[in-house]
Amino acid sequence: QALSSLKNPFRIFDPVNFYEVVATHIGMFPEIFTFSMRAYFKLKEIMRTERIDVVHDNQTLGYGLLLMKTLGVPVVATIHHPIPIDMKADLAQARKFSSKFRRIIFYSFIIMQHIVSKRMDRVVAVSDISAEDAVRIFHVPKSKVRVVHNGIDIEVFKKVDGVQKVPHNILMVGNTEDRKKGVIYLLQAMRILKNDTDVKLTIVDRKGDHTKYAPKLVHEYGLEDRVTFTGRLTTEELVRHYCAAEIAVTASIYEGFGLPCAEAMSCGTPVIATRAGALPEVVGDDDAGVLVPPEDPVALANAIKRLLADRALRQKMGQMARKRIEQRFSWEDAARRTLKIYEEVV
Template identity: 30%
Template sequence: MRIAMVSEHASPLAALGGIDAGGQNVHVAALAAALVDRGHDVSVFTRRDSTDLPDDVTAPDGYRVVHVPAGPPAPIAKDDLLPFMGDFAAGLSEHWTADRPDVVHAHFWMSGLATQLAAGPLAIPTVVTFRALGVVKKRHQGTRDTSPLSRTKIERLIARSADHVIATCSDEVTELVRMGIPRRRISVVPCGVDLEQFQPAAIASADPTRRGRLVAVGRLVPRKGFDLAIAALASVPDTELIIAGGERSDVSDDAEAKRLRQIAVAHGVADRVRLVGQVSHESMPDLLRSADVVLCTPTYEPFGLVPLEAMACGIPVVATAVGGFLDTVIDGVTGVLVHRRTPAAVADAVRRLLADEGRRTGYGMSAADRAHARYSWEQIAVDTERVLRSLLPEPVVAQHAEMAEDGTRDGRLDLV
């Protein structure tokens, strides 16, 4: 297939750790690479945010990245990009008129908007992955939600116009059905994890003198719930908490980092909390493997890559029972889901795990097994391919089936 992927604010080539650079960048890059490995021609369309960027570039993993002019060629917060989506759509239309893809897969709601505007007149099949829904964000963030006021209305129109919607977790399916989207037009395809990079460390003998370590990772924004993790630490003695996240390695001037340090002082744990700033994707496995438990305590999380990466490293997870965590973390098997979002409940779950090395080891082994069985990028690409291929017109499907007879490609149309 000739697949166009649209990711208006999250380039697969961007450095991670910024305020709008995270899981979507990783997802788009890894999925594009995995689809190329399966023999597809993949182009990722993203907004030009620098004058230094070429018009298009081929990534090391074989997919093409096309930088589409839309608004000033400079970084712009994703919530401020809506006025430029008309220009972005016009750029997509120009590209697709000259070089038509078989199908378009949009990531995030504004990508979905531009995709529908460009692909609709050209009758190109479209799929959208929202990654986060405005109605959920508004519910949890209230007045702190900086999304455009029209977001929820536009999302509903996008979902109804798309040929198919890919949800990343079961919780999102429920929300989409409430929005009036027929269940038959929704498939669940989660995010994946790089199993070559994130894998368990060799078993080492325990150091009885080492104090416990909790690791929490994410952007330094209030919804990630690091304040809850710090408050819980007050009831977990002889244990340190490492918080990794931010736009730079030095977060001394970051407003959220300052707030978290004040909370640590107020709870009497300032000497046991370390904010280490941005950690490179290459260094992240070592940080996760250094933990006894990886702690994930957001107020909500549309999917969340951190538990998956920890699980792939064989580290048990304690997570609040929200969003995508309800699918990825199997309570009592790969970690613990905390249903009461209080410091006492989080601290109790952590203490029980830290006190039971055998349980931690068992959870870690089960976590690694689950990551390999369900969340490899190869599997995610297979599941995505099935959805995309199911939307192709019959002549195109037949063409791909003929190619499969030569052994170059899997031409089966499996139901999702």
């Protein structure tokens, strides 16, 4: 794929291109390194005629960022969460040695991110827990870390007139191939509930060859008549699904923030989430949602059953959820905090 994208085939022998092709073929994930190098070369070119005050990286954390610093430009990096957390989750759920070995090869870029992250001028974390984890896992100096929570566009993610709740329908939004999302535990909860609770699960995720893990579990647990995959949705379609669901569930074993959970709350849909990563920061402790232990399908099933049986509680919780998002997670506040960080390093 990388070769076919080159207009001049001989450019394959450019060191960055050649490395990308070879590394991809042996199962590595070289794109974040190669992107950072190309970004460095482009920045160097631009700075011949333009003034650049700050470079802000969105968690590539590639070696090219260190080269950018040699140009005299401060570099700020956002870390949504340290990727070793993903690796740990993948390895824990891999059943075969060969699968574990492939995941170790894939995540080999973590060493680079460990080296680069601590050398940034500032690190922006999207939650308190991701800030703590950046310090603990990547050893980023605490003095360099700033927290800027993600924002939610409350004018987009809101109740839609005319959209009725689908009875007994719960919703999950996320990449089910990502083992951190905990789809296995949600499907195990569905298996527990299927004999005594009328409940249907809609999963917003891709279909086809890109999504194999969750459909395989659905078949293994005999849930074909209970679980539906939507495929990709537009933002408008996604909002309508949030509004139509009686409950939105985030069963993750870790979240650096948890955008689907916050989006559902913004739409006034009650949420059940795990006490994992930043989800307690998003859901809070003011009756805006239900928190359960991570990796606990029994607790998840009990929470789903209880909330489906209590319409008044769902309505109250949805109202509190919307209020919490409006008060705490605006993009305007995120922009102000980010600008302040830029002012620190310029």
